[in-house]
Amino acid sequence: MGVWLVILVGVALVLAGAYYNWQREQKRRDLLAQWVLANKWTIAPRDDQWCARWTGAPFDTGDHRRACNVITGTWKNNGFVSFDYSYQTHSSNGQGGTRTQTHHYAVSAVHLSGYLPKLQVTPETMLARVGDAVGLSQDIELESEDFNRAFRVQANNPKFASDVLTPRTMQLLLARPHFSWRIDGADILCWQHGEQEPAAVTAVVSTLLDVVAGIPSFVWHDYGYDAGSTTLGGTS
Numbered sequence: 001m002g003v004w005l006v007i008l009v010g011v012a013l014v015l016a017g018a019y020y021n022w023q024r025e026q027k028r029r030d031l032l033a034q035w036v037l038a039n040k041w042t043i044a045p046r047d048d049q050w051c052a053r054w055t056g057a058p059f060d061t062g063d064h065r066r067a068c069n070v071i072t073g074t075w076k077n078n079g080f081v082s083f084d085y086s087y088q089t090h091s092s093n094g095q096g097g098t099r100t101q102t103h104h105y106a107v108s109a110v111h112l113s114g115y116l117p118k119l120q121v122t123p124e125t126m127l128a129r130v131g132d133a134v135g136l137s138q139d140i141e142l143e144s145e146d147f148n149r150a151f152r153v154q155a156n157n158p159k160f161a162s163d164v165l166t167p168r169t170m171q172l173l174l175a176r177p178h179f180s181w182r183i184d185g186a187d188i189l190c191w192q193h194g195e196q197e198p199a200a201v202t203a204v205v206s207t208l209l210d211v212v213a214g215i216p217s218f219v220w221h222d223y224g225y226d227a228g229s230t231t232l233g234g235t236s
Helices: 002-038 048-052 126-130 145-150 158-164 167-175 198-213 217-222
Strands: 042-046 063-075 078-092 098-123 151-155 180-193
Touching: 002 042, 002 063, 002 198, 048 063, 048 078, 063 198, 078 198, 098 158, 098 198, 098 217, 145 151, 145 167, 151 158, 158 217, 167 198, 180 198
Parallel strands: none
Antiparallel strands: 042 063, 063 078, 078 098, 098 151, 098 180
């Protein structure tokens, strides 16, 4: 009888936890929907085309990749997209079975006015030291020691990284919440562990736009473009 009681209590706790998580997720989606409506943006429950748009972290890993709560709109006169990205990985549980883990990220992106070389900036952590961006060089040291301690910079062209990350841009990034971002072709995108929240989305998009605004005009000219307004996901 004692064993069955333990089992029943365990099942009840699992069900209660699942119900709590479901309620929390429904509340978050309702808040996102209200926020999107108030700003005259659009939201799609799911649009997996975004899972294949970019390579590198946090993409190209695991299976069952999903892009949910996909928001497209305009912020500070620039188009952006933001969504909840998830994928699954599988490992042995040591008992002949498989354990599945779902990984969640909040992703936001803005389209650039032209194609630029790849540049990735991630918070400096022990995990970052052992994991490199696909196809990019090792950590690039810049003039700011504070920035070097706080962030890991990777690019195939160190001069391009130094040109984009001006002293003003480095100070801006140091003063704001740290997150991972990358210039990837004609996009600049960022990602963070967890799920997107209204205030966080506009905050990271604002930082991305400030990074773009801080790119010197000669950088754009070097790659054959003029710095201009950006659009993404059909917005303007």
